[in-house]
Amino acid sequence: MTKRNLLAITLFLLSANLKAEIVLPRIFGHNMVLQQGKPLTFWGKASAGETINVQFTGQNQTTSADASGNWSITLKPLKASAIPSELVIAGTNTIRLQNILVGEVWLCSGQSNMEYTMRKNSKVKPSLATQSIDGHNPVDELNYANNPQIRIFLVNRKELVKPDSLHRGWNVAQDSALRSFSAPAYFFAKELHKNLNVPIGVISSAVPGSRIEPWISEAAFREDSFYGNQKIDGEPGKFYEPMIRPLTPFAVKGFLWYQGESNCFLKETTTYSHKLKTLITSWRNAWNDPKLPFYYVQLAPFKYSESKGKVVLAKETLPEFREAQEQVLSLPKTGMIVTTDLADDLSDIHPPFKWEIGRRLALLALAKAYDKNDVVAEGPIFEKMKVKGRAIQLSFTQTGSGLVSKDGRPLTGFMIAGKNGIFSPAEAHIDGKHVLVSADNVPNPVAVRFAWDEAAQPNLFNEEGLPARPFRTDKPLIKRSESLIESYQTKTTARSNSSIPNSK
Known part of the structure; x- marks a missing residue:
């Protein structure tokens, strides 16, 4: 031979x-x-x-x-x-x-504010934490994290599609593995474990600066009648294929989503609503479970209007985008947390307080996914209005134990307008279960706006410490006509060439 x-x-x-x-x-x-x-x-x-x-x-x-x-x-x-x-x-x-x-598993995805690591969390000013967690400042959590019942899996987009003969992707949430892991996802897991007392696994699959389109498969866009035969910009499937598809059909309880800044820079509204609905539906289909919970974060205050991109943004751009985010709640098994109080520097698109982001997402999960009826998971949500003489009376749901001014001062963030549509700063005060809004120069009011400014950090909360959701009574976001669909490709193609500052 x-x-x-x-x-x-x-x-x-x-x-x-x-x-x-x-x-x-x-x-x-x-x-x-x-x-x-x-x-x-x-x-x-x-x-x-x-x-x-x-x-x-x-x-x-x-x-x-x-x-x-x-x-x-x-x-x-x-x-x-x-x-x-x-x-x-x-x-x-x-x-x-x-x-x-064996316990509860959640997949956490989005862009940089979801990717925001525990290492970054440890560098936050300790004075920003007003409440302790297990007797210590949440900024110092890395020094104390040692719960073997909390496990983490960090998706690496270059490696998830490759086999690992050592099978070492999962780690106990501590030490070096936790340093590189998502802070919102970890604090979500910590709060969930405290309340459920079962093992918690969290998977973080996020990319800084990413738009929503890469997290949706090309097939999902093709199969959604809203888009017709349009070509979708933004690199559909770029992150879905290497970072989401390989996870299916690994059994999970639900999804957490913290993304939108990059699409807000493009001044999207209704189109973003449709994209997020497409993402949710397609992910649920991929897991073959239309009832998988999907909870997400409404964007925090930030000075988008001062950005240097080619798309001109206004102080109303962020509120309108938030309104688009809110519209996605029409899908079943969804929930959204409000973050108007979770910004320390309005020029920083990566606000701290990730411990509170995680906690509020956990409250949603406890109330909605785990049927904890005693958990107040949301702040006041506008329900209806009634004109009462020179004032407008606002009614809210999710008031918890009652409406309060968080700092004990007069309510802020309200504006009121008459039939001329000109909004003026308004006085507002709590009247039992309602809020009364008025202004001396608006004798015949017809509409109210609340937190309708990118910098607004209003003080209307419920007694459980959760902020009221921004809203406007005059022009709620509705589905656009077919003309929007026809013009969608032209607009998004033009926007795709604009720069997206500060989104990473």
């Missing part, structure tokens, strides 16, 4: 052996948390026809890889468990994943 033939045979045997190895997606690894109460699907690659066996907590399932080497096994739903267990996946080779828990 020649050396060449021997080498060829050796390489063949090696390649055959490698081909036979079971390969798992990166989302499966040591230290992971599996979603309780839902069927659990495990999948991967192997040799065509290879027998695959999965064992976990008494369940034992077997299947065979198809002609393309793909295999999938689904285990029955499990109850939450903080007892570390071993997951065994066996074929030609055997993979043993250690320290696996």
Whole structure:
């Protein structure tokens, strides 16, 4: 036998052996948390026809890889468990994943304010934290985080699609792994664990400066009748394909979303509403569950009007964008937190207070996804108005234990207008369950606006410490006519060439 033939045979045997190895997606690894109460699907690659066996907590399932080497096994739903267990996946080779828990799993995505790391959180001025967490300042959380029931998985867009033979993507939320992880996602998990007392797993998949379009697959745009046959700018699918699709169908409880600044710089309103609805619907479809909760963050105060981009922005740009965000709440199983009080520097598009962002998202989840009826999850929300002489009486939902001025001073952020449509600063005061708004120079009022300015940080809250949602009674955002659809491509193409300052 020649050396060449021997080498060829050796390489063949090696390649055959490698081909036979079971390969798992990166989302499966040591230290992971599996979603309780839902069927659990495990999948991967192997040799065509290879027998695959999965064992976990008494369940034992077997299947065979198809002609393309793909295999999938689904285990029955499990109850939450903080007892570390071993997951065994066996074929030609055997993979043993250690320290696996069962609890609640959430996927957290968006742009830089979701990506905002615990390392950055540790550099925030301690004086900005008005409340402690477990007896210490949340800015110092890295020094205290050691709860083995909170697990984290940080998506790396260049690596998620590649296998990891060491299965090390999941980590206990502490030390160096936590330093690089999303602060909003971590504080969400911490609050959730405190209230549910089950293991919590959070997956962070976010890209600084990203618009919403890259997080939506091209197919989702094509299948949405709103867009017709238009070409969508903004690189659809760019982040969805490497950072979201590989996670499906890993069982999750729901999604958290903190994004919008980059689209606000483009002065979007209704078009953003449609895009976010498309994202939510397509992600739910990808997980084959139309009821997956989706909770997101309304943008914080920031001086968009002072940006240097080609798109000219006004002080009303942010309120109008927030209104567009609010319209997405028409979809079932959605929720939105308000952040008008969570900005320290209006020239910083990355405000601190991520501990409070996480807490408020957790309140939404506790109230809506976990049916905790005693949890007040939102601040006052405008419901209706009534003209009473020279004043307008406003009614709200989500008042909790009652309406309050957070700082004890006269209410701020209200404007009022008559039939001429000219808005003037207004006086407002709490009258039981209502707010009365008036101005001396508007004797016959017809409309009120609240927090209708990018810099507004009003003091109307409920007693539970949650701020009122910005609103206007005169022009609620509605679905645009077909003319908007026809002009959509032209407008967005022009905007795509404009710069987006400060969005990273």
